[in-house]
Amino acid sequence: MSVELPANLHYTAEHEWLDDATPATVGITSVAADALGDIVYLELPAAGESLAAGAVIGEIESTKSVSELFSPVSGTVVEVNQAAIDDPSLVNTDPFGAGWLLRVDVTETGPTLTADEYRDQSAG
Template identity: 80%
Template sequence: MSELPTTLHYTAEHEWLEDGAPSTVGITAQAAEALGDIVYLELPAVGSSVEAGAVVGEIESTKSVSELFSPVSGTVVEVNQAAVDDPSLVNSEPYGAGWLLKVDVTSTGPLLTAEEYAALSAG
């Protein structure tokens, strides 16, 4: 498993959140690795409202289809079109070019530190 960036927050559902205005959301390297080759992303439209803990999209790989959960509540202000066009970016750069969406956050759900996420993922 690749090194977890300590500047990010994580969820038990394997999403990450980078604080900002707007905040950036993606999936962890562990999730991308477990999914295998990602071939399709279904993400919410810009302007959509998202709720922390709610399903906001789907990630399809050669192995399975998984739901994407939002770590925050707010409004989607940007979707990573490059990742939609080339979903393999999520596999190759989950913490970089493979980010999924940006949200103007109104509240957050339960978030974990990198250390807490690593402990949860190891168990």
């Protein structure tokens, strides 16, 4: 399986991505979205909440399964993607774009992988 992974993003072993912007944008990868199937419900932290890198901060539910969302960073949520909450299929159709989940003021970043490292580990 070959997967298009933006080279400018950082990835986690738990299938999240984040960018280098300030605040940083966080989402889940196409690998995760494809494995879940049609996503029907997102439970995300609210703006203002503090996050600890590696902690469970939300849930992503599809018809077939449900997954926990881990925070790739420590920091404070500054924005939640309301469009994705209203229409979670955005996470399936555009996981690296319109299907982003959170914007976070980052104080510390947890362990991340490059696109190549993540591809080797996750996509086969």
